Amino acid sequence: MPEGKFNRCGMSTTIDNVFHLNGCGQVRHEPETLNKIPGNRAVWVGIFAELTEFALFFLVYFIAKAHYSEQFNQGPLQLNTLAGTLNTFALISSSYFVAKSLASIRLNQPEQSMKWLWRAVMCGGIYLIIKVWEYHWNVDQGIKTNTNEFYTLYYYMTFNHLLHVAWASGSLIWAIFQIKSGRYTQNNHLGLTAIASYWHMVDLAWVIIFPLLYVLR
């Protein structure tokens, strides 16, 4: 195995045409994300459209918080921080598993790639279960969609995000079957890269939602 030149980011081309993938081994095929649009243009149109939608939610949050500061100060205190934290763990872990899956398929390890994807799907499932439990817990505490402006925004934002997790989990399952049927391979897995990018976007949205709703007051 010819040695290559590492950079601090862990992924680089080398003079011997060996590529290092975020420290997850070395491959001789150029990774599809290197200096290119990961996946395809269509998925990035979707990703930016979704991020714009979430951006609008965040702007509404800023304005609503300015007008109903007391509700937004007290609101996070009444929410279930444990549920929010566990969901953040689930989403971050799922993103990690998806990244590992992509690394595995590049290394021509489809079985390993599917295992990582199943773990990611499991995290998506855990997220959905926790969310349902959290909503039930909220109702028991008297927190409903029309309790006040903070909770209206909380339900709107988190339910919208929940839908994204649900259908993105579906896309992960679809990717698993594509690998199983041999359609996604070491040399042809742009679809998996696109699905992975979308999944990471869902995780990124939660990176902002969690502190906005559960931490900041």
Add this chain to the structure above:
Amino acid sequence: MLKVNRLNALDISWIMLMLITLANALVAETADKSLFITAVICFSIAFKGRRIIDYFMELNHANKTIQLLMRAYFYVFPLLIFLADLFSEQLAVITTT
């Protein structure tokens, strides 16, 4: 072809993100409202976003436009969160019809 047993960038990123999340939860449960806390949280959002974008999404070596737009999102929104907190009264005034 694969011969790496030590922690790699993905593993390190995952551990860091989990630890920051734990710290955020601790802040949510214990810290009082202050601009300093808001600044710390905003910094943690920016850091987590950058870590996911660069390493999980692998944008650190991808198309520059996509990379710039994604990174910008996680600079702009943490900044907006802080500014919205700092100038909440002014924001309320200018958004009142």
